[in-house]
Amino acid sequence: MTTWDSLYARRASRMRASEIRELLKLLDRPDVISFAGGIPDPALFPAEAFKKAYGEILGGADAERALQYGVSEGSLRLRTWIVEHMRKLGIECTPDNILITSGSQQGLDYIGKLFLSEGDTALVQWPTYLGAVQAFNAYELNFDRLDPRTNRSAAAYSAQAAEKGGAIKFAYLSPDFANPTGLSLNLEERRRILELSAELSCAVIEDSPYESLRYDGEPVPALLALDCVQNDGIENSRTLYCGSFSKSLSPGLRLGWICAASEVVSRLVLIKQASDLNTPVLNQEAMARVAEREFETHTAKSNAVYKKRRDAMLSALERHMPESVRWTRPEGGMFIWVELPAGVNASELLEQSVETAKVAFVPGGAFHPDGSGTNTLRLSFSCAGADEIEAGIARLGALIAETVTFGH
Ligand code: PMP
Numbered sequence: 387m388t389t390w391d392s393l394y395a396r397r398a399s400r401m402r403a404s405e406i407r408e409l410l411k412l413l414d415r416p417d418v419i420s421f422a423g424g425i426p427d428p429a430l431f432p433a434e435a436f437k438k439a440y441g442e443i444l445g446g447a448d449a450e451r452a453l454q455y456g457v458s459e460g461s462l463r464l465r466t467w468i469v470e471h472m473r474k475l476g477i478e479c480t481p482d483n484i485l486i487t488s489g490s491q492q493g494l495d496y497i498g499k500l501f502l503s504e505g506d507t508a509l510v511q512w513p514t515y516l517g518a519v520q521a522f523n524a525y526e527l528n529f530d531r532l533d534p535r536t537n538r539s540a541a542a543y544s545a546q547a548a549e550k551g552g553a554i555k556f557a558y559l560s561p562d563f564a565n566p567t568g569l570s571l572n573l574e575e576r577r578r579i580l581e582l583s584a585e586l587s588c589a590v591i592e593d594s595p596y597e598s599l600r601y602d603g604e605p606v607p608a609l610l611a612l613d614c615v616q617n618d619g620i621e622n623s624r625t626l627y628c629g630s631f632s633k634s635l636s637p638g639l640r641l642g643w644i645c646a647a648s649e650v651v652s653r654l655v656l657i658k659q660a661s662d663l664n665t666p667v668l669n670q671e672a673m674a675r676v677a678e679r680e681f682e683t684h685t686a687k688s689n690a691v692y693k694k695r696r697d698a699m700l701s702a703l704e705r706h707m708p709e710s711v712r713w714t715r716p717e718g719g720m721f722i723w724v725e726l727p728a729g730v731n732a733s734e735l736l737e738q739s740v741e742t743a744k745v746a747f748v749p750g751g752a753f754h755p756d757g758s759g760t761n762t763l764r765l766s767f768s769c770a771g772a773d774e775i776e777a778g779i780a781r782l783g784a785l786i787a788e789t790v791t792f793g794h
Contacts (some may be wrong), residue, residue, distance in 0.1 A: 400524065415740075418740055418745065419745050420745075421745065421746060421747045422746040422747055423766060423769060424566075424764075425637065426632070426636075426720075426769075427688075427691070430691060431635075432676060432684050435679065435680050436672055438675075439671075440668070443668065443671050448671060452668040455667070458658045458659045459482075459485055459486065460484065460485060460486025461667060461671055463670075463674040464486060464641075464670045464677070467674055467681075469484065471681075472484075477610050477611050477620065477627070478614065478619065478620065482648040483648055485651050485655055486643050486665045486670060487641075487643060487658070488641070488666075489641065490628040490629065490632070490644075491517055492640075493628045493643070494517065494591075494593065495521045497628075498524065500650075500653055500654060500657060501555040503525075504525070505550060506555045507552055507553065507554045507555070508522055508527050508529055509530050509556070510529050510531070510532055511532050511533070511560075511564070512531050512533075512755065513566055513750060513754050514753060514755070515566070518558055518593065522558075527552070529755045530546055530547065532558075534559075534571055534575035534579055535575065540586050543582075543586060553588075555589065556588050556591050557588060557590050557591070558593065559592060560592075560593045560595075560596075561594060561608070561609060562594050562596055562600075562606075563596040563597075563716055563719025565720075565721060566748070566750065567716075567721065568716030568719050568720075569714055569716060573606055576606065577612065583624060590609055590613070590625040592609040592626065592627045592628065594627065594628065595633050596720065599718045599719050599720070600717060601689055601717060602693070602718075603717035608627060609625050609627075610627040610645065610646075621647050626644055626646040628643070629644075629645065630642040631673055634684070634685050639669045640666075640669070641665065641670065689718075695775060698767070698775045698776065699765065699767040700715060700722070703779055705780075705783075706782070706783030707786065710726075711727070712725040713725070713765075720766050720767065720768040721764055721765065721766055722764075722766075723750070724747075724750075724763050724765060726763070727761065727790055728761055729761065730790065731760050732747075732749035732750055732751065732763040733760065735749070738785060750764055
């Protein structure tokens, strides 16, 4: 029998099944109220608009082009829409600054491939988006903790990276309604990140798939927008912005983008070519039409639904959680992050919760590259109606109260 393990590259040993994705398979039970999956509500997808767009393309003169190979940079029509979208975020750019990717997840993988040599360091927040850790892990890097609220010096970060035998290549952040905390960085924190990365001469990866899901509060300028102001335009900036259509219009079409200096984009295009030649043209052409016609109205409509669900969950937490439990109050996105009293293990709580309370969530330990955060958990409000939220949080609150009181 072939001993596969001896044949695999060393990086394969760092690739593990995501605890969350394994968990989600088990939680797909009709009797369980799930706050686990961080996905858009499928009832909100603009299916009619996509049907019309695909029909137009396949029934007209565009069919031949849409079914052919396409350019690696991505469809010009879709990149042109994205340029306009980025302009609304305060970022002046051209289609040469945009690469279309198969979801922003592919963008994260390409960024890892472009920047990381074995032993290099990436700065990430704790907790952070697990999919980014998975994408970067293949490139045999080290993680160091980035905390925009503390003043750890650039020299201290550099010393740690040098000790691990590499350099700091980038700081990775999700500044708007982060997965898993739901929190955003304020202006001062964003400025500090840009200052620190300038001192470290490293890139900044701004991963912002939830940007358009704002329910209240004022938008804070994107890191890339601040960078462009400070450095006189995108060509001198150090920030790569990763956007996505997954949370706003459809994750199934797998469409995201990277917006950055054209020199970096042209390098990423070479990676795209070697990886999958191009993102499906038909999907890009359909997305361009739907985004042009419906992006604003559709996001306004779905945000109104998500806002109600967020409010319902915050209100239920207020009424049903014991005193010792803390949680975030996000202005947008899909997640609320809950901190249980120290000593309560959220993974053990989940087992009990699924069996007895019939409520599912994601234990927070998985989002910490160092294995800490065992007393935290992530709740998603995106796919549950107000009644389910009320019932689910009431049951979860009762279970947590029991666990805290009796110290299970
Ligand atoms: N970044 C973050 C922070 C996410 O939460 C997700 C999806 N869960 C992604 C990137 C990847 O999204 P997609 O590939 O669908 O664009």
